Amino acid sequence: MLTNGPRGTNDILPQEVGKWHILEGKIRAWCERYRFGEIRTPIFEHTELFLRGVGETTDIVEKEMYTFTDRGDRSITLRPEGTASTVRAFLQHKLAGQAPLQKMYYMGPMFRYDRPQAGRYRQFHQFGVEMLGSSEAIADAETIVIALDILKELGLNDLEVHINSIGCPQCRQVHKEKLMEFLGDRLSELCPDCVSRFERNPLRILDCKNKKCQAIVSDAPAVMTCLCDECRTHFEKLQSYLQKLNVKYEVDTNLVRGLDYYTKTVFEIMYSGLGAQSTVCGGGRYDGLVEECGGPSTPAVGFAMGLERVLLTLEKMDIQLAVPQGIDLFIASMGEEAQVEAFSLLHQCRAHGLKAEMDYRKRSLKAQMKQANKLGAEKVVILGEEELNKGQAIIRLMETGEQLEVELSQLTEKLKG
RNA sequence: GUGGGUGUAGCCAAACGGUUAAGGCGCUGGAUUGUGGUUCCAGUAUUCGUGGGUUCGAUUCCCAUCACUCACCCCA
Numbered sequence: 001m002l003t004n005g006p007r008g009t010n011d012i013l014p015q016e017v018g019k020w021h022i023l024e025g026k027i028r029a030w031c032e033r034y035r036f037g038e039i040r041t042p043i044f045e046h047t048e049l050f051l052r053g054v055g056e057t058t059d060i061v062e063k064e065m066y067t068f069t070d071r072g073d074r075s076i077t078l079r080p081e082g083t084a085s086t087v088r089a090f091l092q093h094k095l096a097g098q099a100p101l102q103k104m105y106y107m108g109p110m111f112r113y114d115r116p117q118a119g120r121y122r123q124f125h126q127f128g129v130e131m132l133g134s135s136e137a138i139a140d141a142e143t144i145v146i147a148l149d150i151l152k153e154l155g156l157n158d159l160e161v162h163i164n165s166i167g168c169p170q171c172r173q174v175h176k177e178k179l180m181e182f183l184g185d186r187l188s189e190l191c192p193d194c195v196s197r198f199e200r201n202p203l204r205i206l207d208c209k210n211k212k213c214q215a216i217v218s219d220a221p222a223v224m225t226c227l228c229d230e231c232r233t234h235f236e237k238l239q240s241y242l243q244k245l246n247v248k249y250e251v252d253t254n255l256v257r258g259l260d261y262y263t264k265t266v267f268e269i270m271y272s273g274l275g276a277q278s279t280v281c282g283g284g285r286y287d288g289l290v291e292e293c294g295g296p297s298t299p300a301v302g303f304a305m306g307l308e309r310v311l312l313t314l315e316k317m318d319i320q321l322a323v324p325q326g327i328d329l330f331i332a333s334m335g336e337e338a339q340v341e342a343f344s345l346l347h348q349c350r351a352h353g354l355k356a357e358m359d360y361r362k363r364s365l366k367a368q369m370k371q372a373n374k375l376g377a378e379k380v381v382i383l384g385e386e387e388l389n390k391g392q393a394i395i396r397l398m399e400t401g402e403q404l405e406v407e408l409s410q411l412t413e414k415l416k417g
Numbered sequence: 418g419u420g421g422g423u424g425u426a427g428c429c430a431a432a433c434g435g436u437u438a439a440g441g442c443g444c445u446g447g448a449u450u451g452u453g454g455u456u457c458c459a460g461u462a463u464u465c466g467u468g469g470g471u472u473c474g475a476u477u478c479c480c481a482u483c484a485c486u487c488a489c490c491c492c493a
Binding site for chain 1 (some may be wrong): 418419439445447448451452453454483484485487488489490491492493
């Protein structure tokens, strides 16, 4: 208990945090180019926000939320996703009044009480983008494209992009009726999960992984066939934008997403090498959500990217992020007096911007040299009593083994060069 | 929530129902007293996730429990 973190959580140790920094850095840089502004919302919200925002019948809400009552008797939930909070903040701060189109991104931990598995954790990290205020398909395209640009820069070129349209609520109603009619007499052939889905969310039967269900569903009416004119042209426009930018994608008419708020466009970026959790990035349009949360009708699109999954994909593809390593300087000292001097020197070097380290345990010179080597020090300053008495120090260039004696007063100058 | 697999040192990893639990990596120290990366030597688990049971005897067999892991479900 004491020596184990809670199930489904991970410590990111100093030796592995470097790749997170790089990943986050690249994400931020791309968001700046695309002019998405970062929004940082609280990690917990009123439970109601997610009930409304994510949807009461979703698995997330029904069985995956970390919900508790705080000391003021409020029901609080650790955020399971980022869109609801972003929309809440958008309304709370009346951002629409500042500019009719808002482009925002968030990055941080999310919480879902799932059974942990490859690429799935109880605390995990998402980066997500939201564009509020445009109903145009070009906005859908923009979100897909920024995701791809980021993944591409990381070296992930060949991920699959799946897109679909699940229509507006009207198209969906038409489709739902047709679908239920189609599946009605085949209920007995479906898997138990699908039978229960039939009542709650028949659309989800379309992406059941059960082979038998897939066979049945392959002849089922696709949402695509029920789209109204507006939804149809929206989807066509999206595709023409993607084609214009040479984005390779597949229309996957069985692609359905599990959150209630999606309308029209849905998409996923996947890497099959990840196992069961192959979706690296998923999103879509959610034109009804802002209104659902009590705001004015506002069209919006967005996606969320699972950072652990991105990192996992990089690992599977054997791609290393270039984490800088090595230090500029190691100061080795011998004797109490020299160590005091070394400490002061170290301090000065750091003030001059050098990445510098010393030994804190009075170890032998040999041990200190070994440590310097292990740390990848470019230079080592050697400071013993002899040098101290002469007012000098030795600078050793580790690569060549070349050494020179330098006056202490000139040391930091020499080291910078 | 359901099902499968695994559980030996910081990491990887053997062995075996029975005296002192291989090896490798890593780490630490040393190879004449103040110098790294190679090499060599030495040290590094009174203990085999935890708790029961079977047995003359269990790390090895059984049960439970916990943890990890994979799959279903769902999703990032």
